Amino acid sequence: xxxxxxxxxxxxxxxxxxxxxxxxxxxxxxxxxxxxxxxxxxxxxxxxxxxxxxxxxxxxxxxxxxxxxxxxxxxxxxxxxxxxxxxxxxxxxxxxxxxxxxxxxxxxxxxxxxxxxxxxxxxxxxxx
Ligand SMILES: [Zn+2]
Numbered sequence: 001x002x003x004x005x006x007x008x009x010x011x012x013x014x015x016x017x018x019x020x021x022x023x024x025x026x027x028x029x030x031x032x033x034x035x036x037x038x039x040x041x042x043x044x045x046x047x048x049x050x051x052x053x054x055x056x057x058x059x060x061x062x063x064x065x066x067x068x069x070x071x072x073x074x075x076x077x078x079x080x081x082x083x084x085x086x087x088x089x090x091x092x093x094x095x096x097x098x099x100x101x102x103x104x105x106x107x108x109x110x111x112x113x114x115x116x117x118x119x120x121x122x123x124x125x126x127x128x
Contacts (some may be wrong), residue, residue, distance in 0.1 A: 020067045021060050028056045028088075031095035039094065052091070055084050 036049040063069050
């Protein structure tokens with residue numbers, strides 16, 4: 001596992017974070033998809049998750065930092081509405097550990113609240 005993480009990290013460090021927003025959008029979509037399928041047992045995004053997805057994508061679209069954006073949890077501007085923030089946190093807590101296996105580490109780490117103290121992926125002992 002460690003080797004895979006190191007490998008992914010190396011790749012990401014070499015891509016100078018082009019298209020960061022596009023990657024984050026894709027990641028958000030996948031995370032909400034995983035969450036909805038497992039938690040809400042739906043085949044397609046349910047109404048609630050669809051609204052959350054639209055909201056999250058809009059936040060990224062209108063992020064004033066663009067591709068220079070800092071990790072959301074370190075961002076000086078908290079652009080999420082409180083209720084949406086709670087929802088997206090829950091989605092990330094649930095999907096984050098599942099996502100780490102096939103998404104670049106940096107993308108997952110970049111999303112706000114994707115790691116807790118000590119940089120661990122929530123729900124796992126995995127360091128990111
Ligand atoms: Zn759902």
